[in-house]
Amino acid sequence: MLFFRSEELVREWCEARGVAPNPCVRPRPALDPRDDVVRDAADARRRKRPSPAEMRGIFASIGLTGPFWDPEARG
Amino acid sequence: VTFETQVKLAVYGAFAEDGRAPSAQAIAVALGVSYEDVVAAFAKLRAERVLFLEPDGRTIRMAPPFSGVPTQHRVRIGAVEYFANCGWDALGIPAALRRPGTVLSRCEQSQEPLTLEIGEEGPAPSPWVFHSLVRASRWWDDLVFT
Numbered sequence: 222m223l224f225f226r227s228e229e230l231v232r233e234w235c236e237a238r239g240v241a242p243n244p245c246v247r248p249r250p251a252l253d254p255r256d257d258v259v260r261d262a263a264d265a266r267r268r269k270r271p272s273p274a275e276m277r278g279i280f281a282s283i284g285l286t287g288p289f290w291d292p293e294a295r296g
Numbered sequence: 297v298t299f300e301t302q303v304k305l306a307v308y309g310a311f312a313e314d315g316r317a318p319s320a321q322a323i324a325v326a327l328g329v330s331y332e333d334v335v336a337a338f339a340k341l342r343a344e345r346v347l348f349l350e351p352d353g354r355t356i357r358m359a360p361p362f363s364g365v366p367t368q369h370r371v372r373i374g375a376v377e378y379f380a381n382c383g384w385d386a387l388g389i390p391a392a393l394r395r396p397g398t399v400l401s402r403c404e405q406s407q408e409p410l411t412l413e414i415g416e417e418g419p420a421p422s423p424w425v426f427h428s429l430v431r432a433s434r435w436w437d438d439l440v441f442t
Contacts, residue, residue, distance in 0.1 A: 222382040223383055223404040223426060223427055223428075224402065224404065224410050224424055224425070225403050225405055225424065226424060228425055230403060230404075230405040231405070234404055234427075240429060243427060243428060243429065245427050246384070246425060246426050246427070247425055248418075248425075280432070289431045289432065290432050291433060292433050292435075294431060294432070295433070
C-alpha cells in the first residue's frame, strides 16, 4: 500500500500503469488507537492472524466494505 | 504461555527496541534455548501469518507492522527509526508501541515527501490517502508486492 497526496494523483499513477484504481483509504479512519480493534491488533501478546470474519469486521468498522476488502472474495 | 508466544514476544520486543529484525540466534540467546527450536517456532509463526520469512526460512522479513528490511515508509519514535512494510503498517507502528510518532514517506506519483504526525488520538487530519493494487483476499499471495 502506497501513499499519495490526493486521489487525483492515485488516478494519474494508475493510468500511467494501465491499471484500474481501487478504493482509497484516508489515514484517519484507518487508524484510531482508541479503538479496541486497533489496540488488539497492535498488541504483540494477542497478535494472530484475524479470521476472515474478524477482518471483515475490522474493515467495516472503518468504512471499507465490498468485494475489494473481503478476505474471502474470489477473483 | 506457549513457546511460540515467547518467541513472538521476543521478536516484537527486539523490533521495538531498535527497529531492526532480530536474528534467530539472537532470540535463542535471549530465551536461553536452541537455535533449532527458534527456527522451528519461526516456521509455526509463519504458518499462522504472524511472521513473514525470507526464503531461507530463518530470517525475518516482516513482523507486521515492522519491516526487517529498509523501506520508503519510515516511522520516527523518540530516537529510534522504524521501517514499515507499507503505508498502512506505518500507521500501525505508533499504535503497536503505544507512543506518538512521525510517519515519513512519499507520494508515489509526485514524489512529494510525506510527514504525518501520529498522536495519542491517531493521525492528524490529512488530505493524504493510501491505495492498494491488491484486493484483501490476495494480500498473502505475494506479501512483498502487496
